[in-house]
Amino acid sequence: MxxxxxxxxxxxxxxxxxxPFVVIDRDYRIVAANQAYLRRYGVAAGEVEGRRCHEISHxxxxxxxxxxxxxxxxxxxxxxxxAQVLHVHFDRGGRAERVELVVTPIVxxxxxxxxxERIRPLADPDDAAELLxxxxxxxxxxLALLRxxxxxxxxxxxxxxSGVGKEQAARYLxxxxxxxxxxxxxxxxxxxxxxxxESELFGHEKGAFTxxxxxxxxxxxxxxxxxxxxxxxxxxxxxxxxxxxRALEVGAVRRVxxxxxxxxDVRVVVATHRDLVSWVRSGRFRADLYYRLAAFPVRVPxxxxxxxDVPALAEHFLRRMEGGGRFLPLAExxxxxxxxxxxxxxxxxxxxxxxxxxxxxxxxxxxxxxVVFPEExxxxxxxxxxxxxxxxxxxxxxxxxxxxxxxxxxxxRGRAAAELGISERTLYRYLRRMxxxxx
Ligand SMILES: Nc1ncnc2c1ncn2[C@@H]1O[C@H](COP(=O)(O)OP(=O)(O)OP(=O)(O)O)[C@@H](O)[C@H]1O
Numbered sequence: 001m002x003x004x005x006x007x008x009x010x011x012x013x014x015x016x017x018x019x020p021f022v023v024i025d026r027d028y029r030i031v032a033a034n035q036a037y038l039r040r041y042g043v044a045a046g047e048v049e050g051r052r053c054h055e056i057s058h059x060x061x062x063x064x065x066x067x068x069x070x071x072x073x074x075x076x077x078x079x080x081x082x083a084q085v086l087h088v089h090f091d092r093g094g095r096a097e098r099v100e101l102v103v104t105p106i107v108x109x110x111x112x113x114x115x116x117e118r119i120r121p122l123a124d125p126d127d128a129a130e131l132l133x134x135x136x137x138x139x140x141x142x143l144a145l146l147r148x149x150x151x152x153x154x155x156x157x158x159x160x161x162s163g164v165g166k167e168q169a170a171r172y173l174x175x176x177x178x179x180x181x182x183x184x185x186x187x188x189x190x191x192x193x194x195x196x197x198e199s200e201l202f203g204h205e206k207g208a209f210t211x212x213x214x215x216x217x218x219x220x221x222x223x224x225x226x227x228x229x230x231x232x233x234x235x236x237x238x239x240x241x242x243x244x245x246r247a248l249e250v251g252a253v254r255r256v257x258x259x260x261x262x263x264x265d266v267r268v269v270v271a272t273h274r275d276l277v278s279w280v281r282s283g284r285f286r287a288d289l290y291y292r293l294a295a296f297p298v299r300v301p302x303x304x305x306x307x308x309d310v311p312a313l314a315e316h317f318l319r320r321m322e323g324g325g326r327f328l329p330l331a332e333x334x335x336x337x338x339x340x341x342x343x344x345x346x347x348x349x350x351x352x353x354x355x356x357x358x359x360x361x362x363x364x365x366x367x368x369x370x371v372v373f374p375e376e377x378x379x380x381x382x383x384x385x386x387x388x389x390x391x392x393x394x395x396x397x398x399x400x401x402x403x404x405x406x407x408x409x410x411x412x413r414g415r416a417a418a419e420l421g422i423s424e425r426t427l428y429r430y431l432r433r434m435x436x437x438x439x
Contacts, residue, residue: 020119023106024073028052028063031114040119042092053117057089068308070137072103077112080105086140086147089119097121100147132165132172133316134309138301142169145298150176155248157233157293158271160300162432163348166271167231169300174227179267182226186411187219190232190435191403197240200407202247219411220247224264231411233293234274234285235435245289303350304342311335313347317354324358333368341373348428399434402427 014021014034020041023032033048041056053073054060064087065071072083083103088096099119106114132143149156150173158166167186174184192200203218220228230236236244248268270293279285303310311330318324330338334357343349353371360370397405397420409415417427 017118020121022048022053022117022119023114024053024117025114026077026112028054028073030056037119040091040121041089057119058087059090059094069135070140072101073115073117076103076105076115080107080112084144086135086143088135089121098143100144130316131175132168133313134306135312136306136308138306139309142298142300143172146173147176149173149296149298151178152296153267154296155267155293156269157276157295157297158269158300159276159297160271160273161302161346162273163346164300164302165347166273166300167229168347169298170227170229170269170271173269174229174267177227177267179226183223184227184229185219185223186229186231188231188406188411188413188431189235191406191411191431193403196403196407197236198243201240202243220266221264223266225266227267227269230268230270232272232274233270234272234276234279238286241286241289245286245292248292302343303346304344307339307343310339310343310350313350314338314354317351318358321355321358327358327361327366330366331368334366334371337368337371397422397430402430402434 010023010032011034014023014032015036017034018036020037021034022030022037025031029050030048030053033043035045037043038045038048043051043056048056052063054063058064058067060067063071063074065074069087070085072085075083075085082105083101085101087099087101089099091097099121102118102120104116104118105112106116108114132139132146146156146169156170156173158169160166171184174180187200189197199218201218201220203221230244233244276285276290276294280287280290314330314335315328318327318330338350338353341353345352353373356372357366357370360372361367401420402416405416405419406413409419413427414424417424420427422430
């Protein structure tokens with residue numbers, strides 16, 4: 001290098017980066033940090049070098065791998081490759097925030113001597129963390145995928161068993177995207193009658209069919225500027241599959257007059273619990289639509305694959321219930337019992353079990369025996385004394401009323417359930433029954 005050529009210091013270069021950035025050695029010691037890092041974690045300049053990364057951002061004396069988290073530094077040191085994970089950090093005020101860490105190895109003499117760690121705080125951490133609870137590795141992977149795809153326009157296909165949180169994942173995606181300020185519109189193909197889906201999705205002009213006395217906006221249009229979540233897309237009839245494909249490809253979703261279409265700006269997220277690949281093979285689902293939808297597939301894991309999230313989920317549901325906070329923290333025996341079950345109904349079933357435990361606990365604390373799994377007889381008073389089957393036969397509002405309520409609520413199951421005077425859980429049971437009966 002010519003002697004006259006001066007170079008800025010490593011710190012000066014790092015200060016050019018707007019996001020917190022640190023360089024860490026093999027012993028977790030910070031060797032350089034930028035201004036954004038110092039500000040975020042409340043460390044004075046000159047006091048950061050030599051301190052361990054986990055002491056500052058995790059408030060922990062031990063590396064995060066010893067607290068059950070994946071340490072991206074260790075991964076990168078071991079593999080020599082970049083690593084990306086989501087963690088919870090504590091900012092200067094001690095507030096927990098979700099961050100995405102992108103760690104890149106710095107190689108010296110053939111081995112990784114340091115890593116550079118870029119820290120990206122996730123938008124609106126409290127809300128987002130509430131939307132999709134769970135910090136197990138499978139959930140962190142889902143969160144990372146959703147965050148990565150959030151800013152793109154690509155259609156996302158969410159797969160996974162019923163009740164795993166696909167709709168919740170779609171809400172998270174919307175929340176993380178630049179469309180978060182726009183509408184999030186849900187349409188559930190399994191609950192709309194086949195001849196109404198078309199007008200629900202795409203709207204209709206006055207006089208388009210008998211009874212269409214006014215023109216009506218479709219859900220695509222209602223989602224303009226936001227996200228349209230099409231749930232149970234596998235239930236879409238063949239002829240509408242073609243229409244959906246066309247809408248996705250040209251963005252033309254509403255016919256105005258005989259030749260014009262109105263374009264809308266909508267991000268489409270679809271979900272299914274069906275095995276669409278085998279449906280494509282058997283001719284029940286259009287291959288061209290499948291390939292269009294599967295551009296970015298995200299599988300939401302079954303709860304039995306991440307039972308370690310059960311305590312956090314249970315506490316989340318308790319906090320959301322009126323007065324549920326008084327049951328926190330849950331006793332160890334209760335947590336153990338909650339974690340001993342495989343949850344075939346996934347997160348929805350866990351929520352129901354927690355709600356039931358609250359009823360059974362009455363005025364006292366939740367005890368392990370209040371956690372009742374379906375196959376077990378209970379000796380406690382039944383909050384639904386008529387039993388599930390009987391209740392369904394006696395009180396079901398009927399498929400027609402359910403569909404109408406869902407249409408009025410624009411697919412929002414909570415609002416539809418409220419209108420029908422039943423719980424969301426009961427509505428789900430009726431819907432499942434309708435699906436099984438082919439209604
Ligand atoms: N990770 C999560 N964090 C918080 N709540 C969750 C999570 N996953 C699921 N839930 C809650 O569990 C219930 C079921 O979730 P959701 O409706 O998103 O499942 P789904 O996979 O879309 O189900 P289906 O296939 O039956 O439509 C909802 O009350 C949702 O709020």
